[in-house]
Each structure stands twice: as structure tokens, then as C-alpha cells.
Amino acid sequence: MLLVTLFISNNSWSQADSCNSIDTSNKDQLELSTDWGGGHGGEPGVTFNNFSIYKISGNKNWDLLDSSSGKFLKWDTLKKNRLTPQQKKRRTWIIGAGNIVGYSTAMIGLYSAWYKDYPQTSFHSFNDWPEWKQVDKVGHLYSAYVESRGSMELWRWTGIDRKKRIWIGGMSGAFYQTVIEVLDGFSAEWGWSWADFGANILGSGMLVAQELAWDDQRIKLKFSFHKKTYDDPQLNQRSDVLFGKGAAERFLKDYNGQTYWASINLKPFLKNDKFPAWLSIAVGYGAEGMFGGTENLSKDPGGNITFSRPDIKRYRQWYLSPDIDLSKIKTKSKALNFIFTFLSAFKFPMPSIEFSNGKFKAHAIHF
Structure with missing residues (x-):
């Protein structure tokens, strides 16, 4: 043989x-x-x-x-x-042009919706590392990773050289996120964040490093979310002000309901042919009790306190949970394979064990 x-x-x-x-x-x-x-x-x-x-x-x-x-x-x-050379060339043009047009359109829409109504200043930076128990930083890590992964798979379709596909696609996420960071730097409301920038580079770098080392993503970053509601009306009102009332706004902004996961595919490490390729183990991170960036306190422009809840404890959460990597389940349907690959950016709902406040807690299903 x-x-x-x-x-x-x-x-x-x-x-x-x-x-x-x-x-x-x-x-x-x-x-x-x-x-x-x-x-x-x-x-x-x-x-x-x-x-x-x-x-x-x-x-x-x-x-x-x-x-x-x-x-x-x-x-x-x-x-x-x-793929003939002509097909490769045509696909490369399609993906290249699609990236330019799609990203430009997205940036114009983002500027109109997010930045246009806020006052602009000269470029400046600020330190937001202490805010939100760093859940937002893990969010930057995740966003850069999944954007890089999606871009790399698009470039794979073109048939270009492996290393070109890895580097061009792999660093796309960091580039996309850094442009947003530059816009923040010119906004009086925010500023350039070195912590955000570092998280962006780390997220894309994680994808590139795995592709170069293993030609595979053995450790995938994933996301899950559950909408938070409270028995206390004041906390619900504060959440509406901070994170919005709509499901989409809460999904993006409410750090109390977000969990980020590092999902480890076990089969390549176990080197057991009989072990299912789709079964993974995931380590998660989140935080709760956050109704302000660094403290549960808010003041109006005149300095008057509009919200103060020091009694609400802000705390970190760590999770351990089995996971299913849908991208490892291959079917004869290209459409279904695409859907599975897209869904693999999200944690599959499974039981989990939480460690927080010095105690363990079990969850029958974790979203």
C-alpha cells in the first residue's frame, strides 16, 4: 500500500x-x-x-x-x-469584490446607525479594560475569530494556495474589527481601546495558528445567549435603558445574558478512530449582576443619581459543558452542510456545570 x-x-x-x-x-x-x-x-x-x-x-x-x-x-x-484556472480566477474576483462591496456597505450602515448622531472629536484612546468584567473583551475575541473563520472558508472556495487562504481570510476579522475601533477613536462617546484591539488580534491569531499547525480548528470559539428578566422592576427598567428592549439589541448588548465558549474537539487529541468527531467539551465564561460598566450606578448630566444598586453583586461565571460540533456532521446536502457550519459558531444547548461565588451549580440546559 x-x-x-x-x-x-x-x-x-x-x-x-x-x-x-x-x-x-x-x-x-x-x-x-x-x-x-x-x-x-x-x-x-x-x-x-x-x-x-x-x-x-x-x-x-x-x-x-x-x-x-x-x-x-x-x-x-x-x-x-x-477547478480550472479560469474558475479559480473568477471565484477569486467574486470573493474579493464581494468582500469590498459587502464590508463597505456594512460600514456605511454602521456609521449611520451608530456614530452619526454622536459628536466627533480628534482621535483619542481610553481604557475600558475594567468594564463589564471583561465580557466585552471576550466578545471582541469571539467576533474577530468567527469573522476570520467565515472569510477563510470563502477564500477556500476560490481554490487559492493554502497559506494565502489562511493569512488573507484569517486576518480579515482583526481588520474588520480594527476599522470599527478607529471609528470609536474619533467618537466623543467612546475612544480607541487598546484592550479591544488586542482581543481582535488574539481572536484572528487563534484561527491562523490552528490552521497553520493542524490545518483544522480543533478549538472553536462559540457563543450562547439567554435573555435576562428580573423580579425587581427597577432592574428590568435599567436593562431596557442600557441594553434596549428588542431581542436583537439584548442579544448584542446585554453582557449579563452572554456566555462565550472555547469548544475543544476531543477526537484529534484522543487519536481514537471510534470516538465521534462531532463530540466536544466546552469551557465557558460569563458574568452577571452588571448594570453599569464598572459599578451599578448612574448619574444624569447634572450629577444627580438616577440609579444606584450597590446591593446587587457583580460576579464572574465559569462553565463546563459537553458540546456538539455540527460542522463535523457531513451530509449529502451542500445547503445543510453550510447551515451546520454556520450554526457551529454557536454553542449547542446542553447541560452545564457553573462555578461562581465559590459554589458549583448545575443547569439542565444552558443557552
């Missing part, structure tokens, strides 16, 4: 020039010859990502093992995924 491991895009392959050997000088792209080895059936040479190719003695066909799914693929299957 002959085994060669190749590292290019597993959804794209390209015809290679005929030769009598494998070029191993470029570890990112190994090419198979059209006439190499015999029994290859005259098929053109191809490049792959995450594939191993097997030739069994006496068998005229080559079987390719997709290491991400553990399934063998036939040449007929691979032919359907062939």
Missing part, C-alpha cells in the same frame, strides 16, 4: 503537468503525475487538501481518503470538484 499525504484545498483540485515523480520541495502543494506509478487509469495529476491517496496492489483504481470525514472518495467524485 502506498500512502502520500497532500495539503491543498479539499474542495478544489487542479490539473498538473505530466512528470515522472512527486515534487516534495513545496510542502504546501504536492502534485501527482499523469503517468506516475501505473494503475492510475490515465487520470490527470491533481492537488488536494487533507487527502491521503492509497494504491492497493492489483486494484486499477486509486482511492483517496478524506481525513476530515474518514471516507474514501472515487475519481468520479473528484472530477465534479475540479
